[in-house]
Amino acid sequence: MAAIADTPEPPYCAVIFTSVRAPGDEEAYAAADEELTARAREQPGFLGIESAHADIGITVSYWATEEHAAAWKQVAEHCAAQQSGRQRWYAAYRVRVCRVERDYGFGKRT
Amino acid sequence: MAAIADTPEPPYCAVIFTSVRAPGDEEAYAAADEELTARAREQPGFLGIESAHADIGITVSYWATEEHAAAWKQVAEHCAAQQSGRQRWYAAYRVRVCRVERDYGFGKRT
Numbered sequence: 001m002a003a004i005a006d007t008p009e010p011p012y013c014a015v016i017f018t019s020v021r022a023p024g025d026e027e028a029y030a031a032a033d034e035e036l037t038a039r040a041r042e043q044p045g046f047l048g049i050e051s052a053h054a055d056i057g058i059t060v061s062y063w064a065t066e067e068h069a070a071a072w073k074q075v076a077e078h079c080a081a082q083q084s085g086r087q088r089w090y091a092a093y094r095v096r097v098c099r100v101e102r103d104y105g106f107g108k109r110t
Numbered sequence: 111m112a113a114i115a116d117t118p119e120p121p122y123c124a125v126i127f128t129s130v131r132a133p134g135d136e137e138a139y140a141a142a143d144e145e146l147t148a149r150a151r152e153q154p155g156f157l158g159i160e161s162a163h164a165d166i167g168i169t170v171s172y173w174a175t176e177e178h179a180a181a182w183k184q185v186a187e188h189c190a191a192q193q194s195g196r197q198r199w200y201a202a203y204r205v206r207v208c209r210v211e212r213d214y215g216f217g218k219r220t
Contacts, residue, residue, distance in 0.1 A: 002165035052162035055112035092217025098208035107202025
């Protein structure tokens with residue numbers, strides 16, 4: 001279920017994945033995306049994930065350290081390679097690896 | 111139009127705003143959101159913005175420095191105060207202020 005990730009106190013690592021989908025293959029894409037998210041949740045250092053898809057897709061995954069995020073990159077790229085590459089799903093994408101310095105907000109996070 | 115932001119080489123600052131909408135007020139919310147985005151684009155240090163709304167909303171704004179992001183926070187909160195607060199629009203939200211360390215991707219950004 002989509003929700004605001006229940007992340008701990010900063011600092012931690014955020015990986016912002018912004019994408020524009022290539023047309024078609026909706027069902028296969030949804031299945032691959034779901035599988036990848038399930039894999040992320042099993043990775044060491046996983047803190048949470050947030051995802052919204054409209055005209056563009058934005059998925060932010062949160063990791064205890066940058067090393068955990070880098071390890072996840074290897075796993076994600078391996079999965080993508082098995083599916084003939086992210087190029088199959090996306091017209092364009094950008095990945096930004098960030099250090100979360102501080103956060104604030106209100107309301108229940110999950 | 112929704113697109114991948116054409117940001118420069120890191121480092122720069124990303125503000126991830128993840129939200130769960132309070133029910134109702136769709137039109138007024140859309141108008142307020144549009145106005146706020148237009149204001150962001152006029153701010154010093156603005157680099158780009160990406161937004162997707164589904165079950166949750168994720169908006170990431172990019173800024174040249176953390177100081178520019180902090181100045182934007184003041185403007186955004188002033189706007190929100192004029193509209194009786196973000197609490198009017200949201201059941202919950204979380205803001206994460208990040209330093210983008212590196213990025214990569216493929217395809218046209220905008």
